[in-house]
Amino acid sequence: MGSQIDKLLEKYWNGETSLEEETLIKEHFKKNPALGNEGQYFRYLADQKKVSYEGSTSTLRKKTWLSAAATITIGLITAGLVFNDAKKDPFAIDDPEKALQATKEALLMIGSELKQGQDHTLELTKINKAKEELQDDS
Amino acid sequence: MSQKLYHTHILPASDGMYRYALSIVHEPETARDVVQDCLTKIWTIRKDLDKVEKVNAWTFRIVRNRCIEIIRRNRYADLDEKVVNMRYSGTVEEKAITNDFMSQMASIVETLPSKQQEVFHLREVEDMSYQDIAETTGLSESDVKVNIHRARKKVKEAMQKIDAYGVAN
Numbered sequence: 672m673g674s675q676i677d678k679l680l681e682k683y684w685n686g687e688t689s690l691e692e693e694t695l696i697k698e699h700f701k702k703n704p705a706l707g708n709e710g711q712y713f714r715y716l717a718d719q720k721k722v723s724y725e726g727s728t729s730t731l732r733k734k735t736w737l738s739a740a741a742t743i744t745i746g747l748i749t750a751g752l753v754f755n756d757a758k759k760d761p762f763a764i765d766d767p768e769k770a771l772q773a774t775k776e777a778l779l780m781i782g783s784e785l786k787q788g789q790d791h792t793l794e795l796t797k798i799n800k801a802k803e804e805l806q807d808d809s
Numbered sequence: 810m811s812q813k814l815y816h817t818h819i820l821p822a823s824d825g826m827y828r829y830a831l832s833i834v835h836e837p838e839t840a841r842d843v844v845q846d847c848l849t850k851i852w853t854i855r856k857d858l859d860k861v862e863k864v865n866a867w868t869f870r871i872v873r874n875r876c877i878e879i880i881r882r883n884r885y886a887d888l889d890e891k892v893v894n895m896r897y898s899g900t901v902e903e904k905a906i907t908n909d910f911m912s913q914m915a916s917i918v919e920t921l922p923s924k925q926q927e928v929f930h931l932r933e934v935e936d937m938s939y940q941d942i943a944e945t946t947g948l949s950e951s952d953v954k955v956n957i958h959r960a961r962k963k964v965k966e967a968m969q970k971i972d973a974y975g976v977a978n
Binding site: 684693709711718 | 826827828831841844910911914930932933934936954955957961968971
């Protein structure tokens, strides 16, 4: 068998083998994986034949799925972060004493603003009254 | 009948069509596009499939023509031997540094002139007859034989160099 393969290999490298003979050589190295360069050469050819169109499209599909999954994950994380931030009041005060103080200050400020507004209304009422009296006199 | 031919002869050849396209364009995505285009084109003319004598060689010729069209359109380079050799000279040097036999083999095949690379692929990987290769490539049968012999000779020489020095070049 060894010498037959050697003869076939010699024919092969000289480009004189038929397709059937080449199949015999390939089958031989498939059954007897040799460590030598020739064995590896025929293994390389067999590996080339494993490349498939379906395989390449399934890799593409896998890549598409992976990128879709990554996009969804990023979207969910972003939405979670935004939602958490929205729930938090940026002006919230955790310390109750500070909160009470801030509320008092706010109420005082509103009170003083209201008083100022009331003063202005009184002044306007006086002016209106004076205006009406002048109109009556004339 | 013709539709049946499409399912029995064309679709099962899609792996070989993809490998052949890949061996010419060297880009998986482009090779996928080529196969997709060719399958679509063949589907549209499926009614005439029973008039085709050698469906396999005919299909591969369609793949080849589409590859050449894309190469020309994208202005990668012409299928001129010189250009192809220049295109891969850098890659070979890079890859030859590695001791991996398989990648060295890929580099050796890539350094072959385009015609030799093409017939080498069709014979060694697709197990096509000289006649079918001639029909696919437009070469004469004797040219196919000469190119395969030269390709094998170069591969063998490169393998001997790997044996002696650990690298192909």
